[in-house]
Amino acid sequence: MTLATIPRYDPDRVATVGDHAVVVGASMAGLSAARVLADGFERVTIVEQDPLPDEPVARNGVPQARHVHLLLEAGRATLEDLFPGYCEDLLSAGGLVIDGLSDIIHYEEGDYLADGPCRMPIHFATRPLFEQILRRRVARLDAITLRPDCQFVKYIVAEEAPTVGGVVVREKGTEQERLTADLVVDATGRTSRTPTWLENHGYSRPPVDEVRIDVAYSTATVERPATDRRNIFVPPSPPRTRGGAAFPIEDGRWLVTLFGVHGDRPPTDVNEFKSFAASLPTPDLEHILESCPWVTEDISHYPFPSNIWRHYEELDRVPEGLIVTGDAICSFNPLYGQGMSVAALESLVLHHELASTALETLPKRFFDRTDSVIAPAWMTAVGSDFEFPQTTGxxxxxxxxxxxxxxxxxxxxxxxxxxxxxxxxxxxxxxxxxxxxxxxxxxxxxxxxx
Ligand SMILES: Cc1cc2nc3c(=O)[nH]c(=O)nc-3n(C[C@H](O)[C@H](O)[C@H](O)COP(=O)(O)OP(=O)(O)OC[C@H]3O[C@@H](n4cnc5c(N)ncnc54)[C@H](O)[C@@H]3O)c2cc1C
Structure with a gap:
């Protein structure tokens, strides 16, 4: 399912189905899920291990936030439905909207793609800003409580097992605490511990598809001329294992990311970084790095070994009261910019499942339907990865x-x-x-x- 085929958000369709829901993880997936849960539960608590300052800063729990992030139209439109005015808030905070069919300078197969015949607005900002605006909107909802500095410890198994009946958490500097809940959402990202928990509690682990691409990102920040709002995109293309991108962001800057697949590591030393950019087939990124003042000489690095899809929909038995969303189900090669948008579409699936019946069998129904949201994104990501003969899986x-x-x-x-x-x-x-x-x-x- 994509934006064109999944029904839009309609809060009037959801009646109260429970008293309390807990979401673990206050990143893009957890915040989106919490919004739709607030329509069906009296209270929603979001538990997050990191502090959540009001400023848009990269948090320890989201290390990828220092790198370029694109919000696809499916994600933008869904977040706008869930939080009317989201895009306006983003723009007021410094985000930009550019034309995807002419301002994105996209190089493929030896040349740039032609400009498109119409306009396609696409919003740009740093990942911390996308998240901060979302978090502020979530925090304004009466039903939702954000608990920063609060570590998830384990699930509570209700007496009438097999039901997850809440979570045990530990807030910084305090004793462990039990939060009982009618529904728990695991939005802890790629390192989710739910598969291990299932195995330790008499369930099967979800079967995993893993496609190894061994991609790495290195990212620098430079000043951007006020009149230049281009997004440059030069993806790797076999036999060339390297590529790069420049994303216009708030505060008159570009994030310049260089990437390499299958062990072609983009460097973190300034001169080597520039040489790597100079080895690309177009001069755009080299020119930006040579002509624009650098904001800092710090270059962030992020390795991403593989696409991972945990097939919860294939499990015969899943406990009631527990669903998994976002990167915790599926994390994609980031080159195609899909993770935040898939997470937003998954929250729409959750919304429709809450609207259709009561809580019973919700996890099974949710997992079955998320499969069709993930499948097209997975096909795009791993399909392109298999252009490289070194890709396995x-x-x-x-x-x-x-x-x-x-x-x-x-x-x-x-x-x-x-x-x-x-x-x-x-x-x-x-x-x-x-x-x-x-x-x-x-x-x-x-x-x-x-
Ligand atoms: C380099 C890179 C670039 C990317 N670029 C894009 C892009 O252009 N566009 C796009 O849409 N996506 C992109 N992505 C993917 C995107 O970052 C994720 O899909 C998105 O953040 C949604 O993830 P999430 O909310 O599921 O998990 P995460 O963002 O990983 O968040 C998990 C949250 O759970 C919290 N948590 C974890 N464990 C615990 C615990 N025990 N207790 C409490 N809290 C816990 C963490 O602190 C964190 O806040 C990129 C990813 C990478 C790696």
Whole structure:
């Protein structure tokens, strides 16, 4: 499911289904989930191990926040539905909106893609700003309590097992505390401990698809001329294992990220960083790094070994009272910018499941439906990763054929702005990947050039 195929948010459809829900993790997935839970529960408590200052700062629990983050249209539209005025708040705090079809300078298959025939607004900001605006909106809701500096310790198993009946937490400097709840949401990210907990409590671990891409990010911050709002994007493309991007962000800056896959590590030394940029097939990033003043010479690094999809929907038995969302279910190669948007769509799934019936069987229904939100994003991410022969893991059927088709689509989109638009609607998770295989699109891609 993508934005076009999942019904939109409608709070009037949700009646009260329980007294208390607990969300573990106050990042993008946890905050989005808490918003929809506040329609169906009297109280929602969000437990977060980090302090949550009001400023937009990168937190220890979200180390990827120092690197470029793109909010796809599916995520933007969903967050705007959940928090009307979210985008306006983001812009007031310094975020930018640019045109995705002309301000994004996108290099693929040996040339830049053509400008598109219409406008496609896309919001840019740092990851901490996206999160801060969301957190502020969540904090304003009466039903929700945020508990920073509060570590999740374990789930409480209710007497009428197999039901999770809450969590044990420890707030900094205090004793352990029990929070009973009708529903617990694990939004603790990629390092979620739920699979191990399930195994230790008589359940199976969810089967895991792991696709190794071994990507690493190194990111610097430079001053951006006020009139230049371009986003540069040069993804790796075999046999070239390296690429880079410049994202316009608040405070008149660019985040410049260099990435490498399959062990091609982007450096953290300033001169080596510039040399890495100079080795890319376009001069854009090298030029930015040479001509713009650097805000700091600190370069952040983040290694990301593999895409991981934990298939909770395949489990025969899951405990009542516990669901898992966001990166804790599936974390994707970040190059395609999908994680925050998939998390937002998953909160919509949760909303619709809360609206349809009572709490019973909610986890099973939720896991079954999130599968169809994750699948198109997974196909985009790992499909592209399998362009590299070094990529290992379960390869979706038809990947080689689709990759050959996409390669041809990109080459055509270097002169056909409409093809670029169609591709971007899929990239932005507005339209499903199948839309690129509609006969009229296939004709555009395959017809010979005259
Ligand atoms: C380098 C990089 C770049 C990325 N770029 C993009 C992008 O461009 N666009 C995009 O949409 N996505 C991107 N992503 C993915 C995106 O960051 C995540 O998908 C997004 O943050 C949602 O994750 P989450 O909320 O599920 O988990 P996380 O962001 O990992 O948050 C988990 C939260 O749980 C808390 N927590 C963990 N354990 C405990 C505990 N025991 N007790 C209490 N709290 C706990 C953590 O402190 C944290 O706040 C990128 C990821 C990486 C690595």
């Amino acid at each position: 379960p390869k979706p059927r038809g990947t080689a054929l689709i990759n050959r088709y996409m390669s041809r689509l990109f080459r055509k989109a270097q002169s056909d702005g409409q093809l670029r638009e169609l591709f971007y609607r899929v990239l932005m998770m507005e339209e499903p990947p199948e839309s690129l295989f509609h006969p009229t699109v296939v004709w555009r891609v395959l017809k010979p050039r005259f």
